[in-house]
Structures are given as structure tokens and as C-alpha cells.
Amino acid sequence: MYLLKNSFRYSRFVSIIFSLVTFSINSLRRSRFVALLSFTAEKIINIYSISCLRRFVNSLFYPARLWGFIDRLNSRLNFNLLKPDRIFILAYASFILVSSYTISLKALVFLLVTLVFFVFGFTLARRVSFTRADFESASLKAGVLLYLFSLLCLMLDIYYVREIPLLEPIARKKLSVLLTYTSTFIVLAGLIIASYIAWEYYNGRRNRSDARVKVFALALTTTFLVTLLGFRTQTLVSLLGFTFVMYRYALIGNFEIISAMASGLLAISALGAYRAIRIGYALGISHVIGKRVGVTLSIYNYIVNNLFYVSHFSGYNVLLTGVYHGRIAIATFSSFLSFIPGPSLGPRTIVAREFGVTGVTLTSTLLGPVSLDLGLIGSILFLFILGVIIGLAFKNSIATASPLATAFFSILFAYLLVGIETGLVDFNVFVLFSVSLFISIAYMAEGRKR
Template sequence: MSIIYSKLTAIINRISDEFHKSFLFTIIFSILEFIENQWVNSYFKKLYPDEDFLKFLNKNQIVKHHLFNPLIVLLLFAAFLLLSLNSPSSSLVITLLLGFMAFFIGSSIFPKYFFNAANQNILKFEKRDIYSIGFCLILVSIVFFFVSVASVGGIPLLKPSIRYLLKPILTMPVFLIIPGICLVASSYLKDYQDNIITRSQARFRFAFLLILACGFLLLLGYRTPLLAAFLIIIVIGFYGNIISAWEVVIGAAIGVCAIVGIGYFRSLGEMTITSSTSPLYSLQSRADFTLHVLNLLDFISGNFGIAHGQLLASSIPGSELGPRMMVGKLIAWRSEVTITPTLIGQMVIDFGKVGVFVEMCILGFILGVGFKIMQKTKDYFYIGLYSLILTYSILGIETGILDIQVLFYFTAAILIYLTNIIKSES
């Protein structure tokens, strides 16, 4: 495995170096360096609130150490369910309680038995490799953005109706910009930790990466990836001491406003609501519909499920139906529609209540171990990795963890964490 990794990173480093040497990127990075220097030394930067702004948030120990604890997934899941206009069935309540209990056990109890020694033998990654991988992912996503826009003959944000003409095979690579900025931001965090760049420079680069990702994702008209970009930058910045607690609160508010606002204006453009309708209604109705879907899935799946792994396997490219299309076929007998089944939807369909308990425990354990490694090591890579899987766990509250690229992120995290567990126990 290490040989494959070495060969792959050698190729990616070569590609990254060649692009950095090219005339176009030399100009781009020169311009960015000039803007960065102007901002760092700008008088207007002094007008921006410092770290002591709303200092009660920075000094709060719960906020300081546990703001992005894995249990935030349960809190947000509960909040999403409360947004619904209707209530879950009694059977679904039992399923949810089992899932919540299992996640708590996996994230808060099991990790206590690992990484307790004073000196841990943690797997280390070269910053150059991480930066090059992230840089190449961003390049690939930008290329596919222009291919996607050209394929539908317009920008989906300006013409909402053409968003449904986008082909998943072209748009999925665009979303690689999310792990791309995650890895690049992590490498900038390493530079900050090693005193190669200042905190102001790191903050500028984080802001630029966020603007870059949000710009492309916003033009495609997608809300969920947009929120993913916000979350990843905020989590990395917070645990890397680049972003203050008050900025996290404001950033979270901006993210919520963005997802509500894009949904509202898109609904207006599609004439599914009127201008007199509450902006929150699109979010409430979406939560209500998703809960209704979950009620149906829980009813037909019982204690042991009906698909027995087929739904998760349908995420593999080349499958006749995608996972969300399979959900549509199960509850509506229509395979041409995609329906989001929430975080536990796949677990319910595949293995019922038993599956929810087991899989939520595994998910909690992955996040719990990642959180513990991150807190103990303060390593730039593990901060980035935790931010990535936490972000998609939070977004999966509605959509489920079903996309092949997201499953790959979790698989990579599992392999890395298991390797560290084996190394720490040896």
C-alpha cells in the first residue's frame, strides 16, 4: 500500500509542480501574493474585530474544546426532525432512539479505550503530498465545472430550470473542489503551525479558498456542497486557531442564510412558492417531506430491512439505479426520481432497526476516534480529515451518506484510523 501511495503522490507532485511553473499560474499566484500582501498590511484590516470580540465565546471551555464534537451530528439531526410540520410514527421514534443511542456509544464511549498512551505512534503525511493532491482536485473540479455549464448551455443559478439537465457524471467531479480546498487549507495550516506564514496570511488564504469553492458551487445552484465548503473551512480554521469562536458563530449563521436563501429564490424561480411565502417554508417543507419518506421506509423495512446491502451497493458507478432512485422506486414506484432518505434511511432499508444500531455505532466510532486523534496530535492532516468526515456526516442528516465520492472519503478515513489504532497498540 505504501508503494502505491508513493508512486501516486510522486505523479501528483509532478503534475502540481508543472502547473505552478506554467506562465498562467505564475501570473495567478503573483497576483494573489500581491493582494495578500496588500490585505495583510492594509489599514482597513485593523477595522475588522480582533480575537477579543465577543471574548466570552472564546473563553467558554465547552465552545473551545467541544464545539464540533461528534455529538453535534445528533443535535442537528434532532433539530432537522423538529423542523418538520408533522411528527414521526411511534415505530420511527424507536428506530431513532436506537440510532441516537448507538451513535453516542460509538462516538463517546468506545474511543476512550484507544490512544491513551503519552506518546502515540501516529501515521504522518508529507505536507507537499497533501497540498499537491488538493491542488489537483481543485483543477479537475474547475475543468468539469466549465464542461458541465457548456453541456446545458447556461449557468444554472441564473436559469434554475436547466439545473435538472446537468449530468451527474459531469457534476460529480465538480464537487471534488470540496476535498480539494480541505487538503490545501490543511497544508496552509501546517505552514502556519511551522511559522512559515503568519496568522493573517493563513486567514487570507482560507478566505480565498472559500470564495473560490463557493463561487463555482453557487453558479451550479447547489446548496448542499456550498454549505460543505463553509463547514470544512470553519472547522479547520477553528481547530487550527486561525478562526475565532465568534467567527464560527457568524459563519454558521451565514451558511444557514445561504442554504435558506438559495432554496427560497430557486423555489421562486421554479414557481413552487410565492413571494409572500416565508423563506423558511421551503426548508420546513423539505424536512417534512424527508421525514414522511423516513416514516414509509421504516414501515416497510421492519427490524431487519429489505434490501440487505443492495441500496449501499447501488452507489457504485454503473449500477442500474442510484441509491436515491432506489428509494423513489421503493416508496413511489418511480425510478426516475431521486429522494433523499436522511442519515439513517439507507441503514433502515438495508438492515432495518438492527442496521441502524450497528451502522450508527460505526459512524459514531469513526468520528469519535477522528476527534480524539485530532485533539491529541493537533496535526494539520488529521484536523482536515476530521473536518471532511464531520462535514459530510452533518450534511448526510438529510441526504444520507450515499454518494460514491463521499463513501470513498469515509473509507479512506477508516483505513487511516485503523492503521493508527494498530500502530498505537503495537
């Protein structure tokens, strides 16, 4: 670990990154535009100070007797649930157990080997030290601006379609890819604002009831808005992300986080059942989870078993190196940015074509696309990198209590949990993970200056 820290300290590349980060931060602080944005953000947030609105919202989101009862329950459930590596392993195990399909021993061993490297990467990243940096006010301004911009994109996206995709699932195919991707950043923006409000309570600048009401109102509003797009992934990411933020700053306890996860699972199943009914399939809520998970796991199982089979009989070790040799990874970028050479189809579409399916995409768990693309070696590296990025984001949030760090950890971890089923192959998700890594470096840069 000593060598790792020294290599960070004396690396020219990292020094250049540190200099760029410091220059960007200083430029942002001196900007007149930031001052104007700060004024706008303050006015928007302080709308809640209107007394009649505050009384209405308090009665709706903060019934004193109910919260008193919940707080008494939390006092009896006094243990730390927020352990990302353990939650991830437990979530993956639960995903397999609720499935209507049983995977082979080969597919299970393949999965277990990669999960070991996720835990290793997470543990290694947690040993890196962080120093608190004064990014709070800048993060609030950036959060409000991003929220307004994402909301505008969401409204334009729905306006051009002339239908609400939540109510008409077929309308999702008409959505603009660019506007839809940009619209999903409303969740990140909401988490940044919520983290700042919760951070004020955490530091004694705001009372608990006031912070709870504002964060709950923001969480419900943001989740409702992003759900209009009709994508279950974004709904669940929003629910989980706000839950992690509130738990990190002690706005909620173990009772609420367990209830939120159960509610999220129920919501995603209900949305899936509704969409199935709308397109002519009669599926109950209880069947959605098992059947969908079963289909996803069966695709992953088929991919891994075929890698073993081809490696054994053909003499080509595709089990270790995969079939596409990076083309599926490149498709994450080339399918969104046309100037990048590579496949025009998205990763999930490429997986679907492997099974002779056209017109729809197929999910194959977190490991399906990367195992088909890069084999066991690529899957190990992929999970290790995820572990490092999640570990850095988590350690940054815990060590500095920063709203920005907490917001990014919350959304990354939410995407990771949802990605167990859907995979992490979308361009916007790559952007989030990359920016989170950049922010971790920024906090290390501030610590290095001191």
C-alpha cells in the first residue's frame, strides 16, 4: 500500500490530473456565472420557506406519530447496513435464488471467481485516504443547474413523442437517445441536492424533520419524473439512490432502508406486470420477478457454457479471452457516438443477435456481455475495476461526508445493484463511473495540496 501511495504521489500523469482539477475548481469559484447560479439555486430551494406550503408538506411527509414509532424501531435495529461489498454479494445471491431457472455449476464457478476480484478491488480502494474539500456550495449549484437542464430534456423528449412512455410502452422506441440519456441525469442532480440538504442536517445546520421532508419530497418528485420515460431501471436507481443518501446521513434507519428495498422490488415488478398487460400478456406481479430473472440467467448460463464448450472442442481458448475481443465494449460508445468506429448496434442488441432475436434487446446479467466479449480474464478485470471505483466513492463519502461524493456513491451503487440483472453497458452509466473516478482524484488532489 505504501508503494501504491508513493506511485500516486510521484506519477507525472496523476500530477497533471491534479493540476487540471485544481485549475477547474479555482476557475469555477471565481466565475460570475456561478454567483448567478447560486442566487437561482437559493431562490428555488427556499420556495419551501413559504409557511402554508411548509405546513402542507410537513403534514404529508412528516406525520409526527408515525415517524416517532419508526424512530423507536430504528433504535432497536442499531447496526450498520451500508456495507456495499456485502450487499452486492447478497443481492447477487438473492437474484439467483428467486430465479425460475437454475444455472449450471460452470456458470456458478465463473461468477464466484469474478466476485472475489470485485471484493478485492473494493477492499484495496478503501485503503486510500481522503481529505475533506470545500466543494459543498459548488456541488449544490451544479446540482440545481443539472436538474433544470435534465428536466428540460425530459419534457422535450416526451413532447416530441407526443405520448407518455410509461402509459404507452411502445412509445419508448420513438424516444430520442440523446434526450433520454440526458434526462436520466435528473436522478444524479436530485441526489446531489438531496445530499446537500441531508449534509446540512448532519452538520447541525438544519433540523431533522425539515431535512426529511425536503429530501422525501425531492425523492418522490424525481422518481415520478424519471418513471415517465417508462424505464424500470431508472425508477429503481432513483429509489435506491435516495435511500442510500438518506441512510448515509442518518435521516432514515434500518427499518426504512429494508422497507425501501422491498418497495423498490415491488414497484419494479408492478411496472413490469403493467407493461406486460399493456402489450397483451397476462403476467402477475409474483411471476414478473421469477420469470424475468430466469430468462436473464438462462442467457448468461448459455453464454458461459458455450465458452466452455467451444474452448474444449475447438482448441481456441475463448473461455479466457471471449468471442468478440472488445467489440461489445466499443459498442457502448460507437452505438451512441457515430464518429467512433465500431458496431452501430448496442451491447444488448448484439447479445440478442447471438440468439437470433431481432427487434428487441436481451439482458444477460452483469457478466453476460463482458463474458461473451472478453471471457473470464475480461470479466475478472471488469469486476475488479468496478470494485475499485465503488470502493473509492464509498470511502470518499465516509471519510469526508461530502454531498457530492455521497451522491455519486449512491447512484453508482444503485446502478451496480440494478446492473446485476440489466448489465452496465449504457453510455450514460459509463459517464457516471468515469466522473466519479475523476471526483475521487479531485478530493485526493485537495488533500495533496494541504
